[in-house]
Amino acid sequence: MKPAAFAYHAPRSVDEALATLAELGSDGKVLAGGQSLIPLLNMRLAAPAALVDIERLDTLDTIEVDDDEVRVGARVRHAALHRHAGAAAAVPLLRQALGWVAHPVIRNRGTSLGSIVHADPAAELPAVLALLDGRVEVASADGTRTVAAGELFLGPLEADVRTGELALAAVFPRPAPGTGSAFVELSRRHGDYALAGAAVTVTLDADRHVTAARAAFIGVSDTPAVVDLTAALRGQPGDGLDHAAARELADASYDPDDDIHATAAYRRHLAGVLLGRGLDAAAADAAQEEAT
Amino acid sequence: MTEDLHEITVTLNGASRTATAPARRLLSDFLRHDLRETGTHVGCEHGVCGCCTMLLDGEPVRSCLVFAVSVDGRTLTTVEGLAATDGTLHPVQQALQDNHGLQCGFCTPGFVMSACGFLADNPDPDDDEIRDGMAGNLCRCTGYTGILAAVKQAAGALRGSGTDPRSRYQPEPAAPAPEVGP
Numbered sequence: 001m002k003p004a005a006f007a008y009h010a011p012r013s014v015d016e017a018l019a020t021l022a023e024l025g026s027d028g029k030v031l032a033g034g035q036s037l038i039p040l041l042n043m044r045l046a047a048p049a050a051l052v053d054i055e056r057l058d059t060l061d062t063i064e065v066d067d068d069e070v071r072v073g074a075r076v077r078h079a080a081l082h083r084h085a086g087a088a089a090a091v092p093l094l095r096q097a098l099g100w101v102a103h104p105v106i107r108n109r110g111t112s113l114g115s116i117v118h119a120d121p122a123a124e125l126p127a128v129l130a131l132l133d134g135r136v137e138v139a140s141a142d143g144t145r146t147v148a149a150g151e152l153f154l155g156p157l158e159a160d161v162r163t164g165e166l167a168l169a170a171v172f173p174r175p176a177p178g179t180g181s182a183f184v185e186l187s188r189r190h191g192d193y194a195l196a197g198a199a200v201t202v203t204l205d206a207d208r209h210v211t212a213a214r215a216a217f218i219g220v221s222d223t224p225a226v227v228d229l230t231a232a233l234r235g236q237p238g239d240g241l242d243h244a245a246a247r248e249l250a251d252a253s254y255d256p257d258d259d260i261h262a263t264a265a266y267r268r269h270l271a272g273v274l275l276g277r278g279l280d281a282a283a284a285d286a287a288q289e290e291a292t
Numbered sequence: 293m294t295e296d297l298h299e300i301t302v303t304l305n306g307a308s309r310t311a312t313a314p315a316r317r318l319l320s321d322f323l324r325h326d327l328r329e330t331g332t333h334v335g336c337e338h339g340v341c342g343c344c345t346m347l348l349d350g351e352p353v354r355s356c357l358v359f360a361v362s363v364d365g366r367t368l369t370t371v372e373g374l375a376a377t378d379g380t381l382h383p384v385q386q387a388l389q390d391n392h393g394l395q396c397g398f399c400t401p402g403f404v405m406s407a408c409g410f411l412a413d414n415p416d417p418d419d420d421e422i423r424d425g426m427a428g429n430l431c432r433c434t435g436y437t438g439i440l441a442a443v444k445q446a447a448g449a450l451r452g453s454g455t456d457p458r459s460r461y462q463p464e465p466a467a468p469a470p471e472v473g474p
Contacts (some may be wrong), residue, residue: 001337005295008361028349029400031362038357044317051315055362079351103428104413106339107356108351190427284413 003041006051014166017052021164022141024050030166031055035110036118041218052166058166065090065217066175069134070172078107078115089243091172092285093132093181093199097124099150102275103191114176116152119159120191124183124221125170126153131199131216134172140165152158153223155280176212176287177292180286181276188261194219195262196270200278204286208238214248215278220271227253229279238283243276252274300364303375304329306460315361322346323370324362331371333401335430342429345402345409346370350458352409371401373460374408382461383449384408387442395433403429407443411450411457419444 009024011017021028029048031037036089040046044147054060060075064084072081078101088095099179100117101107101124115125115135129136129149136147138161147160154160161167175181183196196219203212211227212247301442310328318337323329323346335343337356344355347369371406374382376460381389384407394400403426410417410425417425422443423436431439453464 001393002318002321003316005314006314007296008298010361031359034359035354035357038318038359041316042337042356052357053362103342104410105345105352105354105428106357108409109348166424190424191381202293280467289469 001042003032003038004044004047004287006048008039009050009052010056011052011054014057014168015052017057017166018139018141018164020052021166024052024164026163028164032079032114033110035106035115043162049230054166059254062089065173068116069174070094070168072112072172074111074113074166074168076112076127078102078110079110081112083108090174091132091144093128093175093183094172097128097183097217098183098198100115100124100185100194100197105205106191115160116170117161117167119153119155119157119223121156121222121224122155122190122197124185124194124197124218127197127199127216127218127224128183129170130226131214132172134170136161136167137169137171138162138165138167142166142283147266150226156222169196174205175201178205178211178223178290180282180284180289182281182285184274184281186223186274196220196256196274198271198274198278200275200282202238202279202282202286204238204283204290206290208287210236210238210283210289212243213279213282215246215250215275217250217254217275220254225254241276241279241283243272243279246279247272247275256285261271296362298364299325300360302360302363302365303367305369313360315359317360318365319346319355319358319360319368323355323368329370329372329403333398334404335398336378340430341399341402342406343399343402345405345429347405347409347458350409350412352406367457369405369406369408374404376461376463378463380461380463382408383453384411384446384457385444387446388439389440389448391438391445393434393438393442394431399429399431403431403439407446408457411443411447415447415451415457417443417447423448 027049031051031053060073062073064071084100185194210233215224229246295314297312333343335341
């Protein structure tokens with residue numbers, strides 16, 4: 001339960017970090033909050049030759065909120081984003097989802113962007129980014145590029161952040177006016193990885209009828225399964241949604257596996273039940289949004 | 293290959309402490325092996341049990357999921373940093389004793405540190421908030437009822453005294469002895 005030896009690099013600037021990562025090539029691995037990586041190192045499921053620790057890159061510890069989006073730097077801890085009133089007002093789904101991320105003590109150390117690029121299929125924030133059509137900004141010694149959420153998640157624990165690259169920020173667009181959101185999940189014990197869960201948005205018109213609805217599921221597919229449910233729900237009253245057609249539509253978007261925690265059939269059932277709860281909660285949130 | 297050693301200095305419970313350790317030294321092991329402070333216990337070593345919780349710059353973290361070299365120069369508080377210098381227990385510690393919040397005591401340092409961080413954040417929690425705040429720590433013998441009651445008692449005591457739950461306890465000075473007449 002002790003990590004294998006590694007060479008340690010603690011750059012003082014982003015440029016220094018990128019130069020170090022370029023030099024290390026495939027030997028280098030970025031260490032951010034470490035709440036997923038260090039368990040893997042302790043159990044020797046991973047043994048990178050070198051770690052590039054971004055602990056001292058304070059310039060990446062920023063949350064910026066503007067009229068269009070919330071930009072979260074690579075050093076921002078879950079707890080800081082969870083507490084941030086401006087981020088919660090602009091993109092309420094962030095606070096709704098972050099309360100489900102592990103335990104408070106883990107959230108004090110783990111970073112939100114780290115969780116996204118770690119790309120665990122049961123993690124909450126990848127689903128939030130995918131549902132909102134967000135993006136991740138990455139940099140290397142050769143320059144920067146932007147990866148849309150739809151292209152970011154390649155497979156379980158695999159994101160499109162390449163050798164020599166450092167993810168700098170995650171960008172979460174504000175939802176359209178009249179949109180409410182919810183995050184729902186079920187785990188065996190509070191704080192465990194979810195058996196299944198969903199991030200949901202519902203948009204209502206002035207008469208409180210549905211004009212758009214989307215969900216992103218976790219725990220039931222290799223990457224967040226995003227499905228547009230508008231066709232199944234359009235025109236329905238927000239306070240009396242018929243979930244059946246939406247559940248059927250969503251059901252075709254994922255293909256869960258059996259494991260020791262739950263059967264595939266149970267996970268599939270659970271995803272449908274959670275979707276119903278999430279839709280009702282998001283519609284109620286949208287109605288409240290309209291009222292204020 | 294000989295492993296590179298790093299000189300690491302931390303402020304531990306108010307005192308500057310330095311030791312050299314390889315980069316892979318977990319903060320929990322740095323405390324126990326290098327600084328010889330064994331109040332912090334090590335359970336699962338992958339972030340599940342919460343035994344090794346300590347305060348890093350005032351916030352509770354899992355010390356088995358932090359490398360010591362990452363926190364060179366930072367401030368740590370462990371369970372050794374809470375009781376008053378005369379040995380009077382910190383209100384969280386006293387409340388655990390009063391409410392039968394421990395039996396074997398293995399998990400207790402982690403619970404104490406989590407509770408101190410939690411109560412600094414939320415000085416007047418309701419029962420559900422206490423349950424949520426302490427959910428990341430596991431106890432395998434006493435069970436949680438006494439622990440939750442202890443956190444509730446400690447919250448009241450700390451609010452009453454107005455002290456930061458994360459600082460070393462300073463008991464009220466004893467009342468001066470009555471003046472003896474001539």
